Amino acid sequence: MKQTQLQRVSIAITSTKTSLIALGILFSLSGCNDSQPTNKLATEAAVINVTAENTASKSLAIWPQLTPAIAKDPALEANIDALVAKMTLEQKVAQMIQPEIRDITVEDMRKYGFGSYLNGGGAYPNNDKHATPADWIALAESFYQASIDDSVDGINIPTMWGTDAVHGHNNVIGATLFPHNIGLGAANNPKLIEKIAAITAKEVMVTGIDWVFAPTVAVVRDDCWGRTYEGYSEDPQIVKTYAYAIVEGLQGSVKGDFLSDQHVISTVKHFLGDGGTEKGIDQGENLASEQDLYDIHAQGYVGGLNAGSQSVMASFNSWHGVKNHGNKYLLTDVLKDKLNFDGFVVGDWNGHGQVAGCTNESCAQAVNAGLDIFMVPTAAWKPLYENTIAQVNRGEISQARIDDAVSRILRVKFRAGLFEKPSPVNRPLSGKTELIGQASHREVARQAVRESLVLLKNNQSLLPLKPNVKVLVAGDAADNIGKQSGGWTITWQGTDNQNSDFPGATSIYAGIDKLVTQAGGKATLSVAGEFDPQQKPDVAIVVFGEEPYAEGNGDIDNLEYQRGDKRDLALLKKLKAQGIPVVSVFISGRPMWVNSEFNQSDAFVAAWLPGSEGQGIADVLFTKPDGSVAYDFVGKLSFSWPSSPQQTQVNVPLAQDNSAQAQADYQPLIPYGYGLTYQSASTDAVTLDQLSEDNFSATQTLEDLALFERAVKSPWSMYIATNNERQGLSSSVANNSALNIRTMDRVVQEDARLVSFNGSEQGTVGLISNFPRDFRAYSKGDSALSLSIKVLQPVQKPLWLGLACEGDCRQQVDIAKLVNAKLGEWQAISVSLNCFAGEPMDFAKLVSPFYLATEAKVELSFSDVVIQAKQGGNTIQCQ
Template sequence: MRLTQLPLTASVNKPTKTSLVALGILLGLSGCGENNNVNQQDKQTAVTPAMVDDTAAKSSLAIWPDLKPAIAKDDALEAKIDALVAKMTIEQKVAQMIQPEIRDITVEDMRKYGFGSYLNGGGAYPNNDKHATPADWIALAESLYQASIDDSVDGINIPTMWGTDAVHGHNNVIGATLFPHNIGLGAANNPKLIEQIAAITAKEVMVTGIDWVFAPTVAVVRDDRWGRTYEGYSEDPQIVKAYSYAIVEGLQGSVNGDFLSDQHVISTVKHFLGDGGTENGIDQGDNIASEQDLYDIHAQGYVGGLNAGAQSVMASFNSWHGVKNHGNKYLLTDVLKDKLHFDGFVVGDWNGHGQVANCTNESCAQAVNAGLDIFMVPTVAWKPLYENTIAQVNNGDISQARIDDAVKRILRVKFRAGLFDKPSPANRPLSGKTELIGQASHRDVARQAVRESLVLLKNNQGLLPLAPNAKVLVAGDAADNIGKQSGGWSITWQGTDNQNSDFPGATSIYAGINKLVTQAGGKATLSVAGEFDPQQKPDVAIVVFGEEPYAEGNGDIDNLEYQRGDKRDLALLHKLTAQGIPVVSVFISGRPMWVNAELNSSDAFVAAWLPGSEGQGVADVLFTQADDKVSHDFVGKLSFSWPATPQQTQVNVPLAQHNTEQAQADYQPLIPYGYGLTYQSTASDAVVLDNLSEDNLAATQTLVDLPLFERAVKSPWSMYIANASERQGLSSSVAQNSALTIRTMDRVVQEDARLVSFNGSEQGTVGLISNFPRDLRAYSNSDAALSVSINATQALQKPLWLGMACEGDCRKQIDIATQVNTQVGEWQSLSFSLACFADEPMDFAKIVMPFYLATDAAAEIRFSDVVIQAASTENTIKCN
């Protein structure tokens, strides 16, 4: 979806239905597979000294290895590339570097400009039809390809290429095989299986005429609060390294064999670099690891992927020591291209260049100069970016040599992939072979992957495996929910708004259990709420529950407690155990979570992660054959340590080079990395998971003040202004709209405050916003307060609203005019308990605006130092 630019406006404390509808449009924020950063006008941040790219001065290239290129230099190919580049105009070259999205271009745009590539984001489909058929995908691929090679307009016929996020199968296409997400595959620790999965994914992608896949993700996750944790294979860089090699080879073929044949696609190792190590697990945040750790921990997936011949690398949204990676020449050029000898191309992430200091979505010479070869530029920003980049080459901001290097890299990959020689998308060998989409043999491999990904954490009295002829109650809201078991990046970007009918050919966990049990003469009964006929008391209950689907940004949380404040699944477990029914819990999640109470209430507990479309793989392992023989034992082992408390979010097994006696002493998870029971395990093999503490330690959790605007706007927030019809981000020291003017001012130090002049013609708003919702429950559940330093130059005659807003149709605002008027013309610090903003429908788990001021009065307001205080003071206003 796109972010409609509407402001946060209201003139009454209680939101009207109309205002909430407008607010819902305003807060319809989206992210990287669909719209993972807000239009640049909505997210400019102040440039601080920390954002200056000085990393090269404090870095050491000696840390990085000299990788031998996986593909030897081909002089004949290089001569062919040079000859083609020599014929190209600057306009044609820049067009190769522009990657728009299918919702924002037409076939005629492709014919006119000749884009080097294009993409579909998560939740984007041909004809904007979620249920587009493979024929629809092929038709779009064919039409854009033919337009790209039509030289009647632009005089050049370089074939374009289509990139897609096929991250656990061809997950945007109805009916495709969906494999377990990466976290589950990491638990399987089977690189050969991973290579097979990648090869199948390549085939299903090629059926739809697509050339290029944005996978694998090789993030090494350090903080499980990160909403992309499930995209990581393991906290162990060595598993990630081995898997990266396997997946790249499965997608692209072997460099010594069928490399980029008509059975394979171009792969993308992503996101370079350190996305799994941001502070506090904040998506797109700052990684402050040392350079040695950046290599030892976060770069190992690139060593594996580049050794397998990966042809593209995607730059990451995150920063390293305050410098956005899309603009970091040291990482993109000095390290990746020069030291690691990567000769493919670097593609950006969804408008990631617009987050570079002094850049916008429409203009970013810094990214090109840093080493970005392809701008991923969805939305209509592609046209001004194209025009501005041409102008920047012409005026010398970008050198012709840098442009030529980028284009040569793009052409090199296209030649290696045979795009100049292959038939058009509709005429390739696998194109249109719809029987390959969700083919039975593909689903069999996915089913195997489900079996191998399951990790048995608890099995009291050997409850598992179960006899298939038993009376089985299957409960929980994930039991018959293919969308929930598949997670994010499943048909839609966030994996939400799906029904079982959106997954033809797939099997829910309940359906798999029911089939197996029925065939053996048993009886499986589905009841989400755990109801059953008292005359037919079940022998066992299998309760399938877990996290709701989410993708990047929206999945960020502030601690690992499962269902904090809403223990409905725990209540279901209690209900069943109180009736003397043995309970097997099957936990669906994208990360390890603090589930002590749920573990206590389970006789057996299985971490099933996000298994994808083949839910019957769960039944294969939980039950024996009719003759009591075990068909499939548990083989999965934890590739992530399991937390002992909700606050233990960074519990990672010590790496070999860091494995000191102190590191071992500090490593205190509830369940260690590498753990997993089998049916041969004895009591001595098991971690005791009974009578665990159910104290979430909220009372003892140490919170610190959370600055939102202190001297400058703090990440991940950005400042905006709005009137009745539109909102804009701040990209300079002065900005205005029809309702107000805002400028920086000096209070204590340079530009540490803002002066807002409301003209009274309509309601104006100034506030802070994040491109993704943020979890602030730890503060709302404590005695925290929102504090702001404020100064009104004259008494306010109308309300001045102080408010907060969350994702969806929810916000709360209070009139603070009375408090402000007590010291007109003077600075004062006002503090308001977060309880003032806690009424329904406010959801502190999904805050997108932690602070805004709004009024329709003619007033001059100065403010600074906006902070969420960890604890109220005696001066905090409590509200009734």
């Protein structure tokens, strides 16, 4: 779930806003522009121009007819029907609106009676990162009381609060943080997963919250995806088993303590195919066949629904050209009718705004497709509420569809006991702050850390280490709880955190230091690997890895670790050159190409993102004082390890495709299911010495990348801007104070854009993504930005062709002389990407791969914007 606006959180990407305003772009992930009239311009940065017709063949026979985990209760259904019959249309639509805590007041809740609300990642009561559990409870209580106050809206249906508690109650200071899903998948222990989910439910309920947006049941196919660590495994069977376990842990057993006062409502997400997008692009296009959609991507839903999950979250991605938030076939025909899901479908963060023809403020298509709750952060909630009412009154949405959505919401509320439970402040677990980060909870997390570790290399049985040694602990992740915890940790991206933000937690170094000191050894921390020559260490443990990220901010274009900046490799080489045995502990949200780092390591441990209990790593690396093994490695790779940076899709063949050819095509560096133990014989080990360090960049085959060719290509969207505002486009005609833009026909219908700049101020038209994208492969090659353009009259001022990246960076080239040379005719212009290189451009974090900007009064047309993999002979070069 895209959780926060850039202007609201203090993460690295915030500087993008400032730099892009200078460019004429107001870049905000929510993209809300309240000054724009409803239904005219899209307010979501990720509006994708796609056709409304799904090109995939469809066959409902592929999908099983599931038996609902909870049988319909006639008395409950009668209560639902009676309540719905008494509700006004306004009250019904309010049940379908889910705003965010930063965008509504208690009085808004009293007036409208929203069915639910949420806090996004990086959102806290009173906008205070260090809000106490008491602050969370107070907010829950105030919204609850307002929701049941019928003095204004005439109805007293209790609201419910949803939160992303994806590896513990990760928005709350002091909570227990478990390993992210990728590590839990390596543990392959469903009973442990159920226990983790039950603990998470308890810590969530301490703060008065009813509903958790978990589990993520994505089956990842391309490890370039920035959400890879949210997947348990590339094997759908592990995901299916885990989905059942975590739903049962969160909600309780349908045969026992289901949704008791010890449990919360769960959400299986994101429906459907989010882990299978092309090139691993977040919110991108899934082109799987329907059979693969079921066999691979739907298994987590089979598991979760069989355990009785009461909500399903729609996914941002498209399936064969149709955004899932507007896909009736998937949301209604498959999920509700064939899989017999009778809970509610909730949207993701303004995901309805990405449906063709929709904006954040208006989307009848999503309701008609089967969406029951709009997740609508920002001020867009109010026009969306008003527009939805108007659409029902005009017959664009049927009253029956509204009644169905509201009935589903009420069904879950009745099943969860929200009508009978006391208010949040008076619930059994509410305010029991001793449960937040309780020692017994941390012990379970510590166990999960131990079981998630995968031993990939152990030359000469270096591990386990005896604890009475001199150990140097190096690397920038060694004493960094935020880095070891990854994204979705206090802040959305997991950045801007200090160790002091994790009371009760333990860094990896702190766990090592405590264990070694107690055994009479000595642990020395030096991030840079420095030590007193008179106290040469017996061994070095180097803890390094990826910086935290969430969602599309983690998308990359290949799997090479620290491409172009091998500082961690330099540290390993330095220690090896001094004759010190090196144990590498690799922190990452996915397998990565680390051949060079393998070569410089005597032992190598994939530690994933272990969370708050870093001492679990020391538990396994060291023996007991008497030399006996304390805890052996049990983790096994739930993701195959790549043999090259470009091998981003390396997935073990499924049982139904276990052919000789499939096996022959499966060529990872380290296979799925691999993991050494202290009992492993040397013959069991994959040889990870003297590996090739050729990253194949020189021979990498790139294809032309169309950005705007007949239509805007996903994940880009078109915008227009002035120096003060940016607007996404969902209409064929739009304007701002600097320009007018409309679609036009060049070769086929609407394959070009006609832009009239009025010369009053700088205007900009371009393409943008809601997350930074990785273009390093193109920037290192012989690539160019090309477009077709036609200008009718001379351009008297600079016409800038440019690119922009995250942070305060952009590069641009004046093409006015070029276009003036051929007035009145279409011409192709190709500019080497080298022209846009140099400080401060960062091709790893490109947010706008194309824009045109000018202060001139001029009318121009453009089409066919492409990143050419290979420059042509007429490509413009720059000194």
